[in-house]
Amino acid sequence: MGFLAPLMLIGAAAGSIPLILHFFYRARYKPVPWGAMKFLRLAVEQTSRRLRFQEIVLLLLRILLMLLLAAALARPIMCSNVTAGKRGEAVDAIFVIDLSYSMNAKEGAKSRLDLAKDSALKVIDDLPPNSTVQVITCTDRAVAAGPKSPRNLDQAKLLIQNLQVTQQSTDFLGGLTEAVAAFSRAEGSAKEVYLFSDMQRGGWERQSSAVRVKCEEIKAQGTLFLIRCGSQPVRNVAVVDLKPQPTSRIRVVECRSRSLSRTPALSRSRG
Numbered sequence: 001m002g003f004l005a006p007l008m009l010i011g012a013a014a015g016s017i018p019l020i021l022h023f024f025y026r027a028r029y030k031p032v033p034w035g036a037m038k039f040l041r042l043a044v045e046q047t048s049r050r051l052r053f054q055e056i057v058l059l060l061l062r063i064l065l066m067l068l069l070a071a072a073l074a075r076p077i078m079c080s081n082v083t084a085g086k087r088g089e090a091v092d093a094i095f096v097i098d099l100s101y102s103m104n105a106k107e108g109a110k111s112r113l114d115l116a117k118d119s120a121l122k123v124i125d126d127l128p129p130n131s132t133v134q135v136i137t138c139t140d141r142a143v144a145a146g147p148k149s150p151r152n153l154d155q156a157k158l159l160i161q162n163l164q165v166t167q168q169s170t171d172f173l174g175g176l177t178e179a180v181a182a183f184s185r186a187e188g189s190a191k192e193v194y195l196f197s198d199m200q201r202g203g204w205e206r207q208s209s210a211v212r213v214k215c216e217e218i219k220a221q222g223t224l225f226l227i228r229c230g231s232q233p234v235r236n237v238a239v240v241d242l243k244p245q246p247t248s249r250i251r252v253v254e255c256r257s258r259s260l261s262r263t264p265a266l267s268r269s270r271g
Contacts, residue, residue, distance in 0.1 A: 011070035018062035022055075090130035092150075092186035092222075095120050096175040097163060098197035098229075100139045104165040105198070105230065112230040113165050116196035119227050120160050123194060124153055134182045135159050138175030138197075139168035144182065170203035176214035183221050191222030198230040 097120065103113040110118075124133060132150035137143045145163075147155035172195065179193045197203065204211055218224045 008073040009070055011073060012067050014070065015063045015066040017066065018059055022059050089128065089190050090132070090188050091127055091190045091192055092132045092134075092183075092188050093123065093127060094134045094136065094179045094182045094186075094191070094193045095123075095156075095160070096136045096138050096142075096172075096179055096193065096195045096197075097160070098139070098170060098172075098175075098195075098203070099137050099163060099166045099168075100170040100197075100200070100203070101165060101167055102170060102198055102200050103229070107230045111165070112198045113163065115229040116227070117160050117163065119229060120194070120196055121157055124157060124160075127153070132187065134185065136175050136178045136182065137163065138172060138178075138195075139166050140171040140174070141168070142174030142178040144178055150185070170197070170200040171206050172197070172203045173207045173211050173214065176211060176218065180214060180217050180221075183218075192225065193218050193222060194225045194227060196227050196229055199226070199228045 097116055099113070103111065103116065105112050107115055127133070130151070131153070133147070133153055133156040134150050135145045135147065135156060137145050146159050149155060175195070176193075183191055215224060
């Protein structure tokens with residue numbers, strides 16, 4: 001079980017108020033011997049025990065009422081069978097989305113970036129109430145894209161839907177570094193980083209030692225999820241020869257990793 005507003009549990013201390021009042025206003029008297037009461041002593045003791053029992057029950061009910069009120073204000077929620085992104089407590093989610101050129105490769109009818117967008121939107125839909133989202137775009141440099149209000153999940157969705165592939169290469173260090181910095185802007189204790197990418201090998205190996213350090217920093221403060229968008233490897237393209245063509249003709253060469261438009265015709269080979 002978890003609580004959406006755990007600070008409200010401080011109000012459980014109010015349960016001591018009935019107990020304090022009970023002892024403060026408790027009747028104080030000094031026994032005075034009186035011969036006429038000698039024969040009624042047994043009946044008085046039985047009545048006193050019954051009244052004392054009733055007072056204790058009433059006191060416990062008052063304390064229980066204060067505790068239940070504090071628990072209700074703390075908004076308890078069952079979260080024992082809930083997976084990541086579905087927990088009862090709010091999550092500060094940081095999305096690192098790869099916009100390098102390889103994300104433009106097609107996986108069926110969709111590009112890898114489209115798959116990343118779909119996955120990111122699904123994660124947002126599965127976040128518990130009061131969660132926040134920060135979006136970081138990642139190529140060989142990182143940019144904190146927004147949204148302006150991390151609690152506005154609709155803004156985050158619109159921002160993700162409008163992302164476009166760039167002409168830049170892949171390097172995950174900048175995105176992971178920016179994610180660590182985003183932890184300082186997070187408000188809650190449950191922090192999660194989601195890396196959406198086709199997981200190009202160069203993105204990890206370009207600065208492998210530093211990338212490993214940043215991953216450890218993220219794991220020390222929260223949870224890191226690696227979401228691979230795509231399965232087919234991108235084949236490299238190389239220009240091996242140039243053949244001049246008439247200036248009135250333009251030949252366009254399209255390839256998976258790069259798209260070129262030049263007046264000379266290009267011969268290409270795949271490696």
